[in-house]
Amino acid sequence: MKILVCIKQVPDMESKFKIDASGTWYDNIDLAWRMNEYDEYAVEQAVRLKEQLGDGDITVMCVGSDKVKETMKKALAMGCDRGVHVADDNVSGKEPYEIASIIAKFAEDKGFDTIFTGMQSQDRGSGQVGVLVAEMLSFPCVTTIVDFAYQDGQVAAKRELEGGIRAMVKVSTPALFTCQLGLNKPRYPTLPNIMKAKKKELLSLAIDDLLQVEPRQQTTTLYFPEKKGGGLILEGDVPDLADQLITILKEKTSVLS
Amino acid sequence: MKALLVGEYRDGTLLTSAQELMGFAEKLGAQSSLFIVGSKDQLPAFNGTLYLAEASEYGEFNPDVHKQLLLSVIAEEKPDLVVFSHSSYGWDLAPRIAFSLKAAQISEVVDIADGAMVVPVCNAKLRRQVKPNTPVSVITLQAGAFGLSEDASGTPEIKEITGDAASAITFEGYEAAEAGGVDLSKSEVIVSAGRGIGKPDNMGVIEELAKALGGDFGASRPVVDSEWAEHNRQVGTTGQTVSPKLYVACGISGAIQHLAGMKKSEFIVAVNTDKDAPIGEVADVLVVADLKQFVPVLTEKLKAG
Numbered sequence: 402m403k404i405l406v407c408i409k410q411v412p413d414m415e416s417k418f419k420i421d422a423s424g425t426w427y428d429n430i431d432l433a434w435r436m437n438e439y440d441e442y443a444v445e446q447a448v449r450l451k452e453q454l455g456d457g458d459i460t461v462m463c464v465g466s467d468k469v470k471e472t473m474k475k476a477l478a479m480g481c482d483r484g485v486h487v488a489d490d491n492v493s494g495k496e497p498y499e500i501a502s503i504i505a506k507f508a509e510d511k512g513f514d515t516i517f518t519g520m521q522s523q524d525r526g527s528g529q530v531g532v533l534v535a536e537m538l539s540f541p542c543v544t545t546i547v548d549f550a551y552q553d554g555q556v557a558a559k560r561e562l563e564g565g566i567r568a569m570v571k572v573s574t575p576a577l578f579t580c581q582l583g584l585n586k587p588r589y590p591t592l593p594n595i596m597k598a599k600k601k602e603l604l605s606l607a608i609d610d611l612l613q614v615e616p617r618q619q620t621t622t623l624y625f626p627e628k629k630g631g632g633l634i635l636e637g638d639v640p641d642l643a644d645q646l647i648t649i650l651k652e653k654t655s656v657l658s
Numbered sequence: 659m660k661a662l663l664v665g666e667y668r669d670g671t672l673l674t675s676a677q678e679l680m681g682f683a684e685k686l687g688a689q690s691s692l693f694i695v696g697s698k699d700q701l702p703a704f705n706g707t708l709y710l711a712e713a714s715e716y717g718e719f720n721p722d723v724h725k726q727l728l729l730s731v732i733a734e735e736k737p738d739l740v741v742f743s744h745s746s747y748g749w750d751l752a753p754r755i756a757f758s759l760k761a762a763q764i765s766e767v768v769d770i771a772d773g774a775m776v777v778p779v780c781n782a783k784l785r786r787q788v789k790p791n792t793p794v795s796v797i798t799l800q801a802g803a804f805g806l807s808e809d810a811s812g813t814p815e816i817k818e819i820t821g822d823a824a825s826a827i828t829f830e831g832y833e834a835a836e837a838g839g840v841d842l843s844k845s846e847v848i849v850s851a852g853r854g855i856g857k858p859d860n861m862g863v864i865e866e867l868a869k870a871l872g873g874d875f876g877a878s879r880p881v882v883d884s885e886w887a888e889h890n891r892q893v894g895t896t897g898q899t900v901s902p903k904l905y906v907a908c909g910i911s912g913a914i915q916h917l918a919g920m921k922k923s924e925f926i927v928a929v930n931t932d933k934d935a936p937i938g939e940v941a942d943v944l945v946v947a948d949l950k951q952f953v954p955v956l957t958e959k960l961k962a963g
Contacts (some may be wrong), residue, residue, distance in 0.1 A: 414781045414911070415932060427784060497763070516868075521749075524780050527765040528744075532753035541826035544750045560719075562668070562746045565835030565889070566894045568719050571828040583883045604793070617762035618795075621774050621787045632926075632941045634933065642945050643956040648944055648963075654925045656847050656871060656904045657963075658725065 402457035403511065406447045407504055407518040407530070408440035410465055410472040415524055424591075425491045425620040428526075436472045439519025442580040446549055447517050448480035449585065453551065458482050460511075464503055465492040470603060477598035478590030484603040497525070498617050501533035504564040506611040508538060513516060516577040520545050531579035541572045542586060544579040662690040662726065662737035666747045667696035667713050669832060675743040675945045676702050680807035686770065690741075692814065693731050695724055705812035709735075710818045720745070722825040725754045731919055732759065737794070737908060744798035752798050762790035768803040772899055781913055782936045801895070801918060840874055840890055847873025847904045850893055850920070851881050852948055854909020854930065858886040870960040871904065878910045894919035903920060908949040912937030929953065 411585075412418075412432040419428040436444075444461065445502075451457035461481040463469045466489065473484045485529040487503055489495070495503075508516070516530035535542030547567065548559035554574050561581050590598070633644050633649070651657050661683045665676035676692065683690035691707040695716050701708065710733045716723050728751070732740065740755055742748030744766045756763035769776035774787035775797060842848055849868040851861060861875075868875040877887035880896055893900055895915040905923035910916060911927070912935055920926070921940045928941035929949045938944045945952060 412780070414783070417934070419778060419781055420784075425786075427780065485730060486834040491911075526778065527763070528749045529756070529763055529765060532750065532755075533757055536754055536757040537922060542754075543827060545746055550855070559833065560746060560750075563895055565892075566669075566835040567835075568746075569833055570719070571830060572826060576826075582879060605748040615791075616789055617760075617792050618790050621772070621789055623779065623784055623786045626782070626785045626939075631945055632938060634938070634944045634946060636933075636946045639947055639951050640959075641956050642947055642952060643955075643959050646943065646945060646956065647959060650925075650927075653942070654904050656873075 402451065402454050402515065404447045404457055404459045405448060405508055405511070405513045405516045406440070406443050406461045406476065406518070407534070408461060408463050408472065408476055409437040409519070409522045410434050410446065410463065410469040411437045411524045420623055426624050427623065429493070434468060434472065436475055437519050437522045438448045439523070439580055439582065440599055442582065442584040443517035443519050444476045444479050444481060445470045445587040446578070446580060447515075448588075450515065452549055460485055462487070462504060462507065464489050464495070464500060464608070473603060474598050475590060475620060477601045477603070478595045479588055480594070483601060483631060486603060486605045487608050488605050491606040494534065496524045496616050496618050497527045497529035498533060499612060499614060501530045501537060502614045503608065503611045504530070504534045505537035506613065507606070508534070516540065518577070518579050520579040520581050530579060535577040538577070540575050540577045542577045542579070543570055543572055545581045546578050547581050547583050549578065549584065586650045659685060659688040660733060660735070660737045661686065661690040661739040662735050663690050663692045664740065664742045664748070665692055665694035665696065665702065666743060666745065667694060667700075667718055669718070670697070672696055672700045674703060675745065675801065675808070677806040678799060678801070678804050678809050679741050679743065680704065680810055682804040684807055684809060685804060691735055691737075693728065700728045700815070701814060701816075703810045703812060704709065704814040706814060707788070707817050708814035708816050711818050716821070716823055717829050719829045720825050721751055721754060721827060723823055724751055725758065727819055728755055729758055734939065740794070740796045742796070742798045744800050745939050748798045752796050756796040759794050759796065760792065761794040761795040761796050762792045763798075764788050764790065764893045765798050766800045767797050768956055778914065779925065781911060782875060783934065794927070800914065815859070815901065841890070842874055842876050842893065842898045842900045845874040845900065845902050847871045848876045848893070848900055848902045848923075849873060849874035849906040850878060850910060851887065851908050852878040852910030853880045855881065855886070856950065858884070860950060861886055863950065863957070867906065869955045870957045874904070874905070876900070878913075878916050907937050907941070908953060910937055911935045912939065941946050
């Protein structure tokens with residue numbers, strides 16, 4: 402079983418964001434970086450599939466500057482076998498179709514049986530890359546999975562729909578799956594596995610060899626949304642805040658009467 | 659401008675999201691037609707052409723087949739814009755269509771401004787304006803971002819469509835959401851815990867506050883996924899939709915999926931260390947504090963009350 406997992410490095414969403422000089426993306430400076438949450442589920446599912454089968458080879462792929470290697474090392478420590486880093490200092494300027502075409506170009510002659518991606522990234526959130534890769538490779542694709550069971554070339558997956566309902570689907574491999582929160586509980590890499598990961602192959606590829614398409618969309622501007630609502634903001638000492646809130650709740654709601 | 663709107667049908671029911679798509683087309687001043695894999699027994703009020711394929715024949719979820727049906731309509735209709743809801747159906751089908759059309763796809767559109775589509779970035783902390791480079795574009799609309807059509811009336815002119823029903827993916831039916839437990843939609847007060855509670859032990863302070871306010875406790879998705887609360891406590895798109903008299907969001911940043919489930923609450927209090935958290939957009943009062951310190955003090959004062 403040859404498995405590909407596609408991951409992205411994203412900033413912690415609790416960060417204080419600033420707009421960069423181009424005015425079309427956030428500034429990369431002073432941010433804490435981590436693996437896109439949805440991709441952690443993808444990595445975990447790939448490792449579980451390999452464990453279930455008792456053999457397999459997992460390639461983890463990531464596009465970005467050198468700093469994404471840190472996130473790739475986490476995937477290797479979780480159990481991926483090898484890393485493929487596509488070096489690109491302007492990854493934030495690439496739109497989903499370009500990213501998908503890079504992945505598909507790499508994957509087209511590698512004979513992967515199963516590909517896992519997150520259902521979307523936490524920063525851009527387009528939710529397109531996984532499906533586009535599948536279309537480019539003519540793989541069937543099941544999106545937003547919260548359950549995955551593999552047996553003899555067949556996958557029974559559950560897609561999450563609105564309201565917590567799940568759609569049960571079956572598909573044969575090769576196939577691509579985009580992973581949703583709740584699919585599994587990603588493991589924490591153990592210290593021995595972190596050490597082992599340092600010796601795993603981490604290949605760097607030049608983006609120019611893989612990117613052969615033109616962007617189909619462009620960002621014209623990035624900005625902070627205007628605060629509407631005009632809700633009251635309370636700041637200060639905790640006991641004072643509690644008193645102020647109780648006064649407001651007595652005035653504005655009927656729940657304390 | 660010609661728009662083709664893609665409606666949805668689930669478990670035998672036409673979803674109201676079709677009316678949001680119509681609302682969007684009206685805002686854009688586009689001439690629109692509608693595509694649905696659904697049933698003749700449930701037609702939307704719509705003055706225009708409805709391309710209809712029977713769900714009994716082609717399945718409610720069957721991306722390969724729905725793609726082919728929709729592409730055949732696009733070939734006939736030649737729209738400038740193909741419009742989906744940003745839903746489990748829309749985000750699944752839209753990229754397949756965009757790829758076949760060599761079209762740009764712009765996901766989760768919340769507004770139109772300066773001739774561009776506006777989409778959220780980083781959990782709605784930022785917004786981005788995007789323009790397609792292609793003559794045809796595919797977009798998905800965030801649920802609730804555009805109001806329902808004010809002009810949804812009339813009887814559509816139906817054009818039945820057929821196609822090949824072969825597919826690599828087999829849909830085997832629905833599994834209902836986990837039942838039982840608490841029906842938060844009946845609660846008058848809900849105190850919900852988000853990721854900001856930090857660890858499961860802190861669920862206790864949330865429960866205590868809920869009790870002191872005579873209400874129930876809920877949770878955001880990350881808390882439920884971490885198994886710190888039961889799924890039947892989850893508020894949001896994939897959990898329960900609630901509208902209590904008072905909703906207290908503790909350590910919840912305010913992802914759109916959560917907001918969709920609670921923004922109709924009568925009065926909303928948010929407790930968050932981050933003054934810029936998107937939950938502030940819907941909160942009547944935002945208390946800037948660490949919930950682990952603030953909530954127990956509030957609970958004590960309410961009890962002493």
